[in-house]
Amino acid sequence: MPQSMRALVAGKVGEPTDVLRLESRPVPTPKAGQALIRVKATPIHASDLHVLRGRYGFSPKFPTVGGHMECVGRIEALGPDTEGPKIGERVVAVAVPAVPAVPGPHVAGTWQEYLVADTRRLLPIPDHLSDSSACQLAVNPLTALLLVTRELDVQPGEWLLQTAAGSTVGRLVIQLSRHLGIRTINVVRRRDAVEEIKALGGDEVICTEDEDLLQRVAEIAGPAGARKAIDCVAGHVGAQVSQALAPGGELVVYGALSTHRQADPAALTIPLQARSVIYETKAVRGFWLNRWFGTASPEDALRALSEVRSLVADEVLSIPQGQPFPLERFTEAISLAETPAHGTKPLFVFEDGRDKDDR
Numbered sequence: 531m532p533q534s535m536r537a538l539v540a541g542k543v544g545e546p547t548d549v550l551r552l553e554s555r556p557v558p559t560p561k562a563g564q565a566l567i568r569v570k571a572t573p574i575h576a577s578d579l580h581v582l583r584g585r586y587g588f589s590p591k592f593p594t595v596g597g598h599m600e601c602v603g604r605i606e607a608l609g610p611d612t613e614g615p616k617i618g619e620r621v622v623a624v625a626v627p628a629v630p631a632v633p634g635p636h637v638a639g640t641w642q643e644y645l646v647a648d649t650r651r652l653l654p655i656p657d658h659l660s661d662s663s664a665c666q667l668a669v670n671p672l673t674a675l676l677l678v679t680r681e682l683d684v685q686p687g688e689w690l691l692q693t694a695a696g697s698t699v700g701r702l703v704i705q706l707s708r709h710l711g712i713r714t715i716n717v718v719r720r721r722d723a724v725e726e727i728k729a730l731g732g733d734e735v736i737c738t739e740d741e742d743l744l745q746r747v748a749e750i751a752g753p754a755g756a757r758k759a760i761d762c763v764a765g766h767v768g769a770q771v772s773q774a775l776a777p778g779g780e781l782v783v784y785g786a787l788s789t790h791r792q793a794d795p796a797a798l799t800i801p802l803q804a805r806s807v808i809y810e811t812k813a814v815r816g817f818w819l820n821r822w823f824g825t826a827s828p829e830d831a832l833r834a835l836s837e838v839r840s841l842v843a844d845e846v847l848s849i850p851q852g853q854p855f856p857l858e859r860f861t862e863a864i865s866l867a868e869t870p871a872h873g874t875k876p877l878f879v880f881e882d883g884r885d886k887d888d889r
């Protein structure tokens with residue numbers, strides 16, 4: 531076992547490409563109940579970049595290793611008196627950082643070669659699932675599953691209205707909805723995306739470049755509007771989605787893509803119509819996977835993750851193949867993560883002679 535490893539570390543809050551440095555750090559030692567994971571692949575999510583810019587739902591203590599939430603790797607060692615997972619087993623480790631008012635599991639950043647994780651939070655991965663799929667299993671597919679089932683309990687035949695339908699979460703929501711018999715109304719911002727979303731199985735697509743969102747939802751779901759919606763754009767689009775809700779309808783906001791790179795506090799809002807919220811009793815609430823992991827029991831979290839693993843293994847959900855980057859090329863990887871219409875997710879991958887075929 532090497533004594534030191536490479537890690538991508540941010541010294542302070544700032545633009546990720548300005549504040550991140552490749553550093554050498556000691557390989558951590560697992561305590562009782564923990565496993566040492568040799569990381570094989572870990573994605574770059576928009577939320578990872580928000581954390582470094584100081585714009586997310588928590589702020590780590592700097593310097594901090596970048597990346598939070600998910601990675602796939604092999605168990606290299608177990609802490610003292612620790613049983614359960616086997617050395618060499620390939621697992622997904624969920625790394626939720628310390629968030630005020632949200633209890634554990636707290637794990638350091640994922641953009642490093644080794645990390646320690648709670649053994650109760652490790653999900654074994656079958657050989658036929660690639661590293662690319664496995665390292666993206668926890669955040670987006672789990673969010674899609676929880677939003678559609680537990681948060682909104684959307685029933686077969688019901689309409690589900692969603693924004694940024696071309697996002698990874700949006701595509702997974704479409705696939706899951708088809709599987710469950712739910713009909714989707716998909717909002718996209720680019721004309722180019724319309725046919726792609728239809729081909730994926732989206733029942734209806736509204737392109738905000740060409741169409742009036744409210745008018746189209748009324749035409750599709752009826753003049754009252756849609757009863758259930760999810761939004762990850764917020765701002766003006768989020769407000770329009772709230773207006774497109776039927777009386778008594780529910781909107782779950784889980785992202786705020788339109789507020790990215792905004793510094794003006796007024797741009798970080800979702801303007802709601804008070805009369806509509808009161809008299810039509812529309813409900814708008816948030817969803818945050820970090821909070822969900824913090825409050826779900828380890829057993830429940832693993833149960834939900836196993837359900838996602840089965841949906842992916844059974845090809846109900848297909849996770850787009852990520853684009854691999856070594857840690858050294860982080861500037862390029864981060865730039866890809868923020869390029870419009872980038873399609874594929876950048877992943878940091880770590881060479882491991884034994885496992886070249888897993889990718």
Ligand SMILES: NC(=O)c1ccc[n+]([C@@H]2O[C@H](COP(=O)([O-])OP(=O)(O)OC[C@H]3O[C@@H](n4cnc5c(N)ncnc54)[C@H](OP(=O)(O)O)[C@@H]3O)[C@@H](O)[C@H]2O)c1
Nearest residue numbers: 673694696697698699762784785787788817818819870871
């Ligand atoms: N709350 C949670 O726990 C949770 C969990 C997972 C994800 N999320 C959030 O879910 C969102 C999607 O994540 P992802 O990883 O699926 O994203 P992604 O794959 O990187 O895709 C981003 C998508 O958003 C679209 N988009 C970007 N800015 C937009 C804007 N201003 N208006 C409309 N559309 C815009 C892009 O459209 P183009 O194709 O036109 O570029 C693209 O389709 C993010 O906000 C993420 O933080 C939240």
